[in-house]
Amino acid sequence: MKQIIQQVQQNVIRAKNFYQEFRLYDFASYSINYLTPKDTFEKEAHLAYGLKARQRLDLYRTKNPKKQRPLIVFVHGGSWQHGNKRDYLFIGETFAREGYDVAVINYHLAPEHIFPTFIDDIAQAIHYLNQNQSKLDISTDNIILMGHSAGAFNVMSVVYSAQAQSFKYKDKIKAIIGLAGPYHFDYVGDPLSEHAFNLNIPYQQVMPCYFIEPNQIKHYLLMAEQDQLVGKENSYKLDNALREKGNHSHIAVIPKTGHVTILATLASLMSHYFKTKRTILHFMEEAIED
Template sequence: MKKLHAALFGAILLGGLAACSPLPTLNALSPGSGLRSGSGLAYGDNVRHKLDVYSPEDASASAPVVVFFLGGNWSKGEREDYAFVGRALASRGMVAVIPDFRLHPEVSYPDFLDDSARALAWTVREIARYGGDPKRLFVMGHSSGAYNAAMMALDAQWLAKQGMQPNALRGWIGLAGPYDFLPIENPVTKPVFHFPTTPPESQPINHARAGTPPALLIAANSDKLVDPVRNTRAMAARLRAKEVAVQELYFDKVSHTTLVASLAAPLRFLAPTLDSVERFVHSDGGRITPGKTN
């Protein structure tokens, strides 16, 4: 009966999401147990160089840390809209960091990658104050945010500018990420990546190489915006060919948008997205078998 009620409530909620702004609705219905322990913290000089931190109630400077990059086609998105992600991760024993970064038309590729790396560098320096262990650092994102996460893990130049190396990351998590999208077809994306002269090095799949952090790649089978075969499946195959550990999952009851929404408490019946992220992070990217230590 509980499952039936959850499904009925979720169906009503999904219908409501189509009629209003979905992310604030999810935030309002997903109080969670994670605490926003830092709000509007500056990691740079720009007005968009701000981030929020969500800590577990019992964080003691040893919790794993997940930096989540928001989606929005590099042209929209606000960190406050993803409070439900921060609360969800914190409720499972992770410290979540959700940064804003500069968007088009203020900037274009690759400026938002510099911002992403800067947010990671801030996290390494400061996160112990919020209960997180900087040596247990993961990056995660949805859609265009998954692109940012992939580039942080795979293309060493961005972290190098901050005095870091990709092995500072214990793993990366991509939800419905675009990893191979040339030639660009989306008219919103074209100016972001300087179409038609988009450089091949802008594509995460071209940076797959040995020695990069383990990956958890999740996609919706019915994704109509980002082809899960060309992107998630192909990226997983390319990484495996380089002997990088990869876990890939495909869910049937979610779309491109509701995949990230399934992290919110009212919609978790759609897919075990949060459970999958929790297992990946707490197993240190698959390095630790449950019940054992590495």
């Protein structure tokens, strides 16, 4: 009984920390985006990749494309119930500056929609980008999936889940980059995640760790040194599962960052003071040149 009470107390603390951090991030993101340069990209907003209201994406086309014309598909976090693509202009800008095209997508949110709805949305967005690449003046030959927090789980699950059998674009994905991602956890009783999953289905039938198949994708798992929300065991367990199948996997711990600040440090205003962007750029170069 004592252990159960302690677990409940820890979950409550995690939930309070999560909502506090994301409230602060919401406020900060307005300032970050306002101060972010707007001259490194051309933006097409609210592109419909499906018929429903949340099936929209913003496309940031670089003005200085790399030879391989890589495309980053970025998926936001927010405990599967929070977040909007409009808050991530700074992500589009920071990588467009370096020669990458960036698609930032919205997806259906919990509790109205639960897994695998948001995974299906991401797959549909990638299908849309592939089918319309000529019209959009992009290429989907070198896709890099990138997600933060719940978004990191989502991008992994597009490739590694029961639903992934119908996903047709695995051979186009050069890398998956997860920032502070939860990849192996039991959502029953977890106030941050239970609303996003069917509680009658055991987590072993959902978590990407249990669906790893051999492939040539490079996986980069970034952990925030001071993360108080997502335990480091999530990345270690996924790393082990990938390596057991002979897949590439690389873990990197980013100093002086927390669960939310690991993402905020990618903004051009702050990226020079942290290792986050330099680390990701190195990983992406490695992936697309391999």
